[in-house]
Amino acid sequence: xxxxxxxxxxxxxxxxxxxxxxxxxxxxxxxxxxxxxxxxxxxxxxxxxxxxxxxxxxxxxxxxxxxxxxxxxxxxxxxxxxxxxxxxxxxxxxxxxxxxxxxxxxxxxxxxxxxxxxxxxxxxxxxxxxxxxxxxxxxxxxxxxxxxxxxxxxxxxxxxxxxxxxxxxxxxxxxxxxxxxxxxxxxxxxxxxxxxxxxxxxxxxxxxxxxxxxxxxxxxxxxxxxxxxxxxxxxxxxxxxxxxxxxxxxxxxxxxxxxxxxxxxxxxxxxxxxxxxxxxxxxxxxxxxxxxxxxxxxxxxxxxxxxxxxxxxxxxxxxxxxxxxxxxxxxxxxxxxxx
Amino acid sequence: xxxxxxxxxxxxxxxxxxxxxxxxxxxxxxxxxxxxxxxxxxxxxxxxxxxxxxxxxxxxxxxxxxxxxxxxxxxxxxxxxxxxxxxxxxxxxxxxxxxxxxxxxxxxxxxxxxxxxxxxxxxxxxxxxxxxxxxxxxxxxxxxxxxxxxxxxxxxxxxxxxxxxxxxxxxxxxxxxxxxxxxxxxxxxxxxxxxxxxxxxxxxxxxxxxxxxxxxxxxxxxxxxxxxxxxxxxxxxxxxxxxxxxxxxxxxxxxxxxxxxxxxxxxxxxxxxxxxxxxxxxxxxxxxxxxxxxx
Numbered sequence: 241x242x243x244x245x246x247x248x249x250x251x252x253x254x255x256x257x258x259x260x261x262x263x264x265x266x267x268x269x270x271x272x273x274x275x276x277x278x279x280x281x282x283x284x285x286x287x288x289x290x291x292x293x294x295x296x297x298x299x300x301x302x303x304x305x306x307x308x309x310x311x312x313x314x315x316x317x318x319x320x321x322x323x324x325x326x327x328x329x330x331x332x333x334x335x336x337x338x339x340x341x342x343x344x345x346x347x348x349x350x351x352x353x354x355x356x357x358x359x360x361x362x363x364x365x366x367x368x369x370x371x372x373x374x375x376x377x378x379x380x381x382x383x384x385x386x387x388x389x390x391x392x393x394x395x396x397x398x399x400x401x402x403x404x405x406x407x408x409x410x411x412x413x414x415x416x417x418x419x420x421x422x423x424x425x426x427x428x429x430x431x432x433x434x435x436x437x438x439x440x441x442x443x444x445x446x447x448x449x450x451x452x453x454x455x456x457x458x459x460x461x462x463x464x465x466x467x468x469x470x471x472x473x474x475x476x477x478x479x480x481x482x483x484x485x486x487x488x489x490x491x492x493x494x495x496x497x498x499x500x501x502x503x504x505x506x507x508x509x510x511x512x513x514x515x516x517x518x519x520x521x522x523x524x525x526x527x528x529x530x531x532x533x534x535x536x537x538x539x540x541x542x543x544x545x546x547x548x549x550x551x552x553x554x555x556x557x558x559x560x561x562x563x564x565x566x567x568x569x570x571x572x573x574x575x576x577x578x579x
Numbered sequence: 580x581x582x583x584x585x586x587x588x589x590x591x592x593x594x595x596x597x598x599x600x601x602x603x604x605x606x607x608x609x610x611x612x613x614x615x616x617x618x619x620x621x622x623x624x625x626x627x628x629x630x631x632x633x634x635x636x637x638x639x640x641x642x643x644x645x646x647x648x649x650x651x652x653x654x655x656x657x658x659x660x661x662x663x664x665x666x667x668x669x670x671x672x673x674x675x676x677x678x679x680x681x682x683x684x685x686x687x688x689x690x691x692x693x694x695x696x697x698x699x700x701x702x703x704x705x706x707x708x709x710x711x712x713x714x715x716x717x718x719x720x721x722x723x724x725x726x727x728x729x730x731x732x733x734x735x736x737x738x739x740x741x742x743x744x745x746x747x748x749x750x751x752x753x754x755x756x757x758x759x760x761x762x763x764x765x766x767x768x769x770x771x772x773x774x775x776x777x778x779x780x781x782x783x784x785x786x787x788x789x790x791x792x793x794x795x796x797x798x799x800x801x802x803x804x805x806x807x808x809x810x811x812x813x814x815x816x817x818x819x820x821x822x823x824x825x826x827x828x829x830x831x832x833x834x835x836x837x838x839x840x841x842x843x844x845x846x847x848x849x850x851x852x853x854x855x856x857x858x859x860x861x862x863x864x865x866x867x868x869x870x871x872x873x874x
Contacts, residue, residue: 260708268724384850386800388807389823389842392830400833408831516715523808524827535808538723550720554712 243569250565254558261554265547266311320551321544325537330548334530338552339424340411341522341529345514347446348453352510356458357503360465361496364473375462383459387517391452391524398448406444409526413441449525453517457510464506469499501572508557508564515553606858612851619666629657631664631817640829643836650836652825656815658836662844665817669848672729673798676736681791683737684744685783691745692752693775699749706742714739718801722810732811736801740794747790751783785863792856796849803845819845 302310314321320330363375382390398405411426412418418426419433427446430439472478472495481491519531526532530549537545619626629647635655643650649658691699709717721735755761756779764778803820805811812818814825819841826837 256704257708260704261712264708264712268720380850380853381846384796384853385846386803386807386820386823386842386849388804388827389838389845392823392827392838392842396830396833396835396839400831400835512713516713519716519719520804520808534719538719539809546720546723550712550716553716557713 243566246569247566250562254562257558258555261551261558262312262315263308265551265554266308268547268550315551320548323537323545324542325540325545330544333533333545334548334552336424337528337530337533340426340527341518341531343411343425343427344446344449344453344521344527344529345511345518347450348457348514348517349507349511351450351454352457352461353507355454356461357465357500359458360462361469361499363462364466364469364499365492367470372466375466379459379462382455385455386520387452387456388520388524390455391449391521394448394452395524405448406441408445408448408524410528411442411445412438413445416441445525449521449527452524453514453521456517457513460506460513461503461510465499465503468502469495472499501568504564504568504571508561511560512557515557605854609851609854609858612847613855616666616670616848616851619663620670621667623663623666627657627660627663629660631656631660632815633657640834642834649840650834652837653829658822658840661817661822662819662841665819665822665841666844666848668729668812668816668818669799669802669820669845672733672736672802673795675733676740676798676802677791677794679733679737680740680744680794681787684741685748685780685787687741688745688748689752689775689780689783692749693756693771693779695753695756702745703749706745709739710742715801715804718805719808719810722805727810727813729811732802732805735805736798739801740798743790743794744787747786748783751786752779755779755782785859788863789856789860792852792859796852796856799845799849799852819848 318331320334322328323330323333326333359375359378363369363372366372395405395408399408406413416438419429419435419438422429422432426442427439430436430442475498477498478491478495481494518529519535521527522529522531523535530552534546534549537543537549624631633656635651638647638651638655639653641647641651641655647657647659649662652658652661687702691702718732718735718739721738722731725731725734752775761774761778764774769778802811803818803823806818806820807824809824812821814821822841823838823845826834826839826841829837
């Protein structure tokens, strides 16, 4: 099957999932507690007529299927609703905050892979060595520690005790003028504007939250790499390669390539952990991303942003899984042949 | 569990991947932690040296000392008593969620695996949609939707763990549906209900026990995470997630114990269930232990 057809098939397969996702988010807000109309009304003194008027204006008096249709129509036109707290369209808000969350998530993701894979590989190459023990300890410990506790621990050690880390609030030092917004990714924007002070400040602030997020997702990646590489090292092709007297470096490189397949597949799962961890970490570090946006909305009983957030996260997740799927097909010709 | 055949599989892989026996020490540690937690959950309020809700403002923000072992918080409440008192609520939330999803998930999965066909496909799709969301976000949205209460945390946690049980039981039942002993029982006149719950399910129980134990840790993390972001349990009720979130603002001024001790309690509790899950797997399902190394 050609690559283009494979992409098309995968895209088609995501359609029912996307449809289910949209319906789910719709249902979610329609079972939310409290009457948004009553909340929007001018105050507790608002009479039933006024509330009924608002309900009619918001379309809340229509039957559910009609409301669902209107919701879909609005989504298709890029109208994700209006936030009562910020007074802006939800899509605009989310779009403004998404880069902050993505920057953090991608940094944590990169960190996870850069540390997790070598750690797991080192453990697998020398089973029962101190490396292996350290890997086990770290992964077991990391997976049992809630990420908000890790985050607070890091802040205590690196900000309070050692004083190495900057104050854990926001993306950039308040005293430094932020670089002009081009992509929304602070590191990129700062580099583009050649603002090295801003770049250093943003990188410093990014480090702790990224490490806190990576601490949790490190465990599955390192564990999987270790288990997978152990399996491959015992497999027939590797034994043959060894028997042929190929240099160890070449054997390990080949084995690593094979062993990384399940790791790539699990990257989608890891990304999902990260998107979940985002909410908690953004709260701890006062990070102005979509997670803290959703939390603020949650506390203010502002439904549209919450709905938008859930939908956006689900969309991101579907996209990541699609990418992982395609990547997997590229790396492993067998997967492409099966599909 | 006496109906479980303790026979190790004879496939070649098990011998290729030498099974790592978990050292006895890990087992003992897990059990000791479990005993300590159960003691705290059952007798916590009686053991607590102070009333977990009693404030004593002059004694506020004391670091750990001989009287207040874990120190005191901003209102002078004894942190040790609060961490101890929280054990019951935290464990009850996790256990409730796991039992719910285990019962519902294995029933759904068993029927899917046994009946197959259209029903199986539709439920499979529903599960896929549920899995298309980052699960913590789903739980967060559900608690927001259903209302901010402890029972809703339990329901939300149960719901997001449902897919794991459905998939596990579905595949395990599906694999064995046409096994010899099932056909024999069918020939012997056993009806579908008896086949499913009398003949098939006992074989799935060990794996369910392993999954359940590991799941307890996840459920604990999930519940604490939700109350950390301000959902579900509300202060001043002592709960580990709430305690950590109450202590969080004091981290930057150096009062580490406020978030540190409840965080440690969470870590130990989750670690305990993970450890026991691994031990259970080694004992009950040697195939799974070997597989983990193989993949």
